[in-house]
Amino acid sequence: MFISIVIIISSLALFSSRAFAGQIYDDIIERAEAGDRVAQFNLGVMYYDGADVPRDYEKAFYWFEKAAGQGHDGALNFIGVFYELGLFVPKDLGAAVEYFEKAAEMGKESAQFNLGMYYLDDAGREPDYCKAREWLEKAAMKGYARAQCNLASLFYRGEGVEADLEKAFEWYEKAALQGHEASQYRVGLMYKYGEGVGPDDLMALEWFERAAENDHAPAMTFAALYYYEGEAVKRDIKKAFEYFERSAMQNDCLSLLYLGKIYYGGESVEADIVQAAALTVISATDGDEAAAEILDGYKKELSEEQAAAVAIRVKTLEVKIAEELARIDKLRAAPKKYDSNVRWLPLE
Numbered sequence: 269m270f271i272s273i274v275i276i277i278s279s280l281a282l283f284s285s286r287a288f289a290g291q292i293y294d295d296i297i298e299r300a301e302a303g304d305r306v307a308q309f310n311l312g313v314m315y316y317d318g319a320d321v322p323r324d325y326e327k328a329f330y331w332f333e334k335a336a337g338q339g340h341d342g343a344l345n346f347i348g349v350f351y352e353l354g355l356f357v358p359k360d361l362g363a364a365v366e367y368f369e370k371a372a373e374m375g376k377e378s379a380q381f382n383l384g385m386y387y388l389d390d391a392g393r394e395p396d397y398c399k400a401r402e403w404l405e406k407a408a409m410k411g412y413a414r415a416q417c418n419l420a421s422l423f424y425r426g427e428g429v430e431a432d433l434e435k436a437f438e439w440y441e442k443a444a445l446q447g448h449e450a451s452q453y454r455v456g457l458m459y460k461y462g463e464g465v466g467p468d469d470l471m472a473l474e475w476f477e478r479a480a481e482n483d484h485a486p487a488m489t490f491a492a493l494y495y496y497e498g499e500a501v502k503r504d505i506k507k508a509f510e511y512f513e514r515s516a517m518q519n520d521c522l523s524l525l526y527l528g529k530i531y532y533g534g535e536s537v538e539a540d541i542v543q544a545a546a547l548t549v550i551s552a553t554d555g556d557e558a559a560a561e562i563l564d565g566y567k568k569e570l571s572e573e574q575a576a577a578v579a580i581r582v583k584t585l586e587v588k589i590a591e592e593l594a595r596i597d598k599l600r601a602a603p604k605k606y607d608s609n610v611r612w613l614p615l616e
Contacts (some may be wrong), residue, residue, distance in 0.1 A: 296314070300331060303338075305343070308334040309332065309335040309340050309346075311331045312331035312332040312346060313346075315328035315331065326356050329355070329356045329357065336367075339374075341375065344367050344371035344379065345367065345371040345379040345382065347367045348366075365386055367379075377406070377407040378407070380403045380415065381403070381407040383403045384399075384401070385404075385418065388400040395427075396428075397422065400418075400427075400428060401429055408442075411446070413447075413448040414443070416442045416446075416448075417440065417448055417451045417454070420437075420438075420443070423436040423439065432464075433463050436463075437455070437464030447482065449478075449483070452476075452479035453479040456472045456474075457472070459471040459472035460472035470500050473491060475487075476494070480511060480514070483514075483518070485515045485518035485519075485520045488515035488520070489511070489520050489523045489526075492526065493508075495507040495508035495511065496508035496526060505530065506536045508530070509527070509530055509535075509537065512526050512527040512530065513527055516589075517588060519593065521556055521559065524547045524551035525547070525558070525562065527547050528544040528546075528548040528566075529544070529562075541566060541569060541570065541574065542570075542574050542577045542581055545563065545574075545581075547585065548562055548563045548566060549563060550589070
């Protein structure tokens with residue numbers, strides 16, 4: 269799958285009550301059935317997201333087709349998504365690209381992004397970095413954060429364009445300022461290592477913490493390390509522990525390792541070698557040699573009873589990690605909601 273689709277619908281805002289939602293739905297379906305293309309599009313979005321109506325891809329596709337038939341760019345883009353993901357209709361990347369192109373040529377930034385990502389994909393073909401850059405740049409210039417992030421990556425790696433760390437930083441920062449967590453993380457890294465911008469640990473930490481607010485696990489790990497080591501800021505084991513724990517519950521190997529160290533040393537928490545070993549077992553799962561070496565040290569100190577407890581604790585932690593990952597996936601895939609104070613507005 270070459271696109272992780274997130275579509276920003278500027279015509280929709282938040283319902284404050286089910287009653288109001290029902291009123292809006294009745295109004296929208298009446299206008300959609302009367303041939304209003306914007307209403308048809310909005311109704312498609314409701315069924316696609318499952319927002320205050322049961323999710324129904326067949327009905328969503330039906331209404332998107334109606335709106336697309338009247339030249340609605342957002343509906344054309346959504347139909348491309350259906351073909352790209354194989355939702356209700358058979359998966360057909362050729363058809364998906366055709367619809368993305370139609371919407372992109374009309375100036376729809378999400379379609380321009382989707383088209384750019386298609387050209388970046390190397391699944392069974394050579395990526396076309398020049399075309400990818402062309403379409404990503406069009407969407408980025410309109411402020412589309414995900415396009416700005418991916419365009420920045422092209423400049424960072426020198427793909428389809430001459431490598432330019434300063435331009436990469438500029439585009440990452442534009443997306444980061446819109447709250448795009450991956451870009452916030454990248455800005456933090458570039459400040460940390462002085463890439464495209466002067467090195468600045470305090471700015472790096474600020475951006476890592478911004479990304480951490482959006483549940484970005486690697487950013488939480490970097491923020492935790494700053495506080496754990498007392499680098500650029502006063503050493504604060506409690507803050508480090510909080511970040512390590514949040515990141516560890518997303519199965520971040522380094523955070524699992526450091527959280528284990530904190531439990532082993534009893535810094536800010538009661539010493540618990542069983543918890544330390546259990547965390548390190550999970551950290552070492554991917555074959556990390558440092559984690560494996562530390563785990564061997566813990567094992568030498570464990571009694572038979574403690575060793576048995578570690579196995580139980582590992583299972584408990586694995587369940588917690590799975591639950592946290594599921595929570596974050598659900599949060600990021602949550603359907604858009606609507607504003608009771610804003611009517612359904614045209615996209616034109």
